[in-house]
Amino acid sequence: MNVAEISNPRELSSLELRGVIDTLYADYQGCLNEERFEDWPGFFTEDCLYKIVPRENFERGLPLATWLCESRGYLLDRVTAIRKTAVYAPRAIRRLYSGIRLLGWKSNTIEVRADYAAFETLLDEMTRVFNVGVYHDRIVFADGRPKFKEKICVFDSVLVPNSLIFPL
Amino acid sequence: MASVISGGAARGKLVSNERIWPAAGETRLPYWVYSDPGLYALEQARIFCGPTWNYVALEAEIPKPGDFKRTFIGDKSVVVVRDGAGGINVLENRCAHRGAQFCQRHLGNAQEFICPYHQWTYRLDGTLQAVPFRRGVKGQGGMPKDFALDQHGLRALKVARRNGVVFASFADAVEPFEDYLGKEILALFDRVFDGRGLTVLGYSRQLTPANWKLVIENIKDPYHASLLHVFLLSFGLNRADQPNRLVIDPSGRHAAGMTWRGEQKRTADNVEMRSLIEDLKLADPSMLEPVKEYAQYTIVLMTIWPNLVMQQQSNTLAMRQVIPKGPNAFELAWTFFGYETDDEAMTRRRLRQANLMGPAGFVSIDDGEVMGFVQQGASQAPGAAGVLEMDGSGWSEETPHAVTEGEIRAMYRHYRKVMGL
Numbered sequence: 001m002n003v004a005e006i007s008n009p010r011e012l013s014s015l016e017l018r019g020v021i022d023t024l025y026a027d028y029q030g031c032l033n034e035e036r037f038e039d040w041p042g043f044f045t046e047d048c049l050y051k052i053v054p055r056e057n058f059e060r061g062l063p064l065a066t067w068l069c070e071s072r073g074y075l076l077d078r079v080t081a082i083r084k085t086a087v088y089a090p091r092a093i094r095r096l097y098s099g100i101r102l103l104g105w106k107s108n109t110i111e112v113r114a115d116y117a118a119f120e121t122l123l124d125e126m127t128r129v130f131n132v133g134v135y136h137d138r139i140v141f142a143d144g145r146p147k148f149k150e151k152i153c154v155f156d157s158v159l160v161p162n163s164l165i166f167p168l
Numbered sequence: 169m170a171s172v173i174s175g176g177a178a179r180g181k182l183v184s185n186e187r188i189w190p191a192a193g194e195t196r197l198p199y200w201v202y203s204d205p206g207l208y209a210l211e212q213a214r215i216f217c218g219p220t221w222n223y224v225a226l227e228a229e230i231p232k233p234g235d236f237k238r239t240f241i242g243d244k245s246v247v248v249v250r251d252g253a254g255g256i257n258v259l260e261n262r263c264a265h266r267g268a269q270f271c272q273r274h275l276g277n278a279q280e281f282i283c284p285y286h287q288w289t290y291r292l293d294g295t296l297q298a299v300p301f302r303r304g305v306k307g308q309g310g311m312p313k314d315f316a317l318d319q320h321g322l323r324a325l326k327v328a329r330r331n332g333v334v335f336a337s338f339a340d341a342v343e344p345f346e347d348y349l350g351k352e353i354l355a356l357f358d359r360v361f362d363g364r365g366l367t368v369l370g371y372s373r374q375l376t377p378a379n380w381k382l383v384i385e386n387i388k389d390p391y392h393a394s395l396l397h398v399f400l401l402s403f404g405l406n407r408a409d410q411p412n413r414l415v416i417d418p419s420g421r422h423a424a425g426m427t428w429r430g431e432q433k434r435t436a437d438n439v440e441m442r443s444l445i446e447d448l449k450l451a452d453p454s455m456l457e458p459v460k461e462y463a464q465y466t467i468v469l470m471t472i473w474p475n476l477v478m479q480q481q482s483n484t485l486a487m488r489q490v491i492p493k494g495p496n497a498f499e500l501a502w503t504f505f506g507y508e509t510d511d512e513a514m515t516r517r518r519l520r521q522a523n524l525m526g527p528a529g530f531v532s533i534d535d536g537e538v539m540g541f542v543q544q545g546a547s548q549a550p551g552a553a554g555v556l557e558m559d560g561s562g563w564s565e566e567t568p569h570a571v572t573e574g575e576i577r578a579m580y581r582h583y584r585k586v587m588g589l
Binding site: 165 | 378398499504538
């Protein structure tokens with residue numbers, strides 16, 4: 001779907017803004033659920049920060065992330081790993097989001113929280129809950145489109161079921 | 169993407185359905201070692217509760233009096249706690265009264281441990297301090313007069329501390345930690361733990377569907393890195409055609425592999441490494457900009473029997489603690505750390521390079537996945553055996569290359585002795 005460019009996001013009504021952000025999340029997860037990984041970095045700004053962090057590190061202020069991407073280049077390198085270098089059993093990961101909270105504007109950035117759940121299906125196995133957590137996001141508008149400047153996935157489940165290969 | 173291994177005729181010959189080790193010795197690895205529940209129970213008794221030193225914590229995780237960490241030795245939950253006198257105690261997480269695991273948090277601070285069930289209260293050294301209703305209520309009930317508090321403390325383990333690292337043992341008769349490691353391994357341990365203060369950067373935990381020994385074997389098998397890890401070998405981070413040195417302690421149970429960095433190009437020596445992708449370049453090379461930190465070696469990976477992999481991979485430092493969860497799974501608990509003397513740039517480097525490791529590691533994803541493949545295959549044929557003939561049938565305490573399975577053979581020689589197999 002081609003959404004019209006948004007030239008003045010701060011003039012959107014809260015309902016319109018909610019619609020724009022919800023569309024962003026639907027498109028983002030749709031891209032990943034359909035394994036269009038090459039398109040995934042396009043949802044981020046060039047200087048983005050993307051992290052997947054266990055809640056125990058996040059709450060204690062420990063800086064280690066399970067995934068750390070400090071630019072769009074890092075995201076591209078993760079795509080290269082998924083497509084070319086990593087060795088792994090075939091799997092499907094399906095992500096859902098819920099409960100988008102718009103926390104408000106800070107200059108030209110809108111802060112958003114949303115809960116997410118990801119399910120994993122491996123060969124010969126039942127689908128299982130894979131990773132559950134909260135997106136801590138900062139979104140900016142670039143060329144009239146919303147992009148993630150920061151996306152931190154803070155997950156509850158302490159143990160990762162073996163491998164975290166695809167983005168959340 | 170390279171996905172599941174296809175084809176191939178890796179049909180193992182049926183050796184035995186009994187627990188009898190193949191006559192060929194350590195060049196054959198019977199698959200029942202990965203799935204036999206009786207053997208797993210025996211491992212708990214003889215190895216994890218036997219005369220071994222098990223890694224439990226970094227002192228930096230519990231810097232203040234009363235700070236505690238809940239962790240595991242084998243199947244058993246233990247609590248590592250710093251007492252008021254600066255001592256570190258390791259206590260079994262099991263109330264002496266009814267057996268409840270009284271500690272239910274990974275980390276915290278406590279003045280004393282109180283079991284929530286009947287509030288038996290213990291000092292930080294595990295001695296029993298108080299039992300409610302000891303004299304009864306209104307003259308009724310109460311413990312017998314001869315009930316002695318000092319006979320009912322928590323089980324306290326033997327503790328060894330060296331340069332900020334804490335090990336514990338269920339066996340009173342365990343040899344001193346320094347003797348347990350041996351001279352060579354101890355020197356490599358001290359290379360990273362040189363007495364500088366440590367800072368904890370964070371944790372990663374993964375549950376891998378494979379027997380716990382497979383992760384130890386994975387580290388003791390330096391030859392897989394040149395074949396499995398496309399990422400590592402394409403960037404010249406660790407390859408068999410680079411300089412390598414392996415050391416095994418005299419008992420065979422511990423080992424260390426050392427590597428220096430090489431260049432990324434195809435040569436006569438690496439043509440068999442078909443996974444090497446020559447034109448692989450990082451879109452953002454800042455992830456891999458290591459600086460030299462130690463006088464010798466760029467990578468040192470050590471296994472300290474039975475539950476620790478010590479990792480110094482360029483600028484990432486991590487303890488990988490192996491926690492068995494039944495014969496068919498283990499938890500790998502990663503604690504990433506740095507030094508108190510690190511500047512901001514060094515900390516950033518450590519955090520960036522940590523992308524290679526852990527459950528989402530560019531490199532270690534491969535390991536977790538193939539260990540699962542081995543567990544699946546080995547479990548379907550417990551009477552068959554794996555083949556360990558790379559570099560012959562024995563091992564040396566010193567090997568100047570990585571094309572060997574000698575470290576695994578040495579480990580199983582020790583294992584057979586301890587397990588009576």
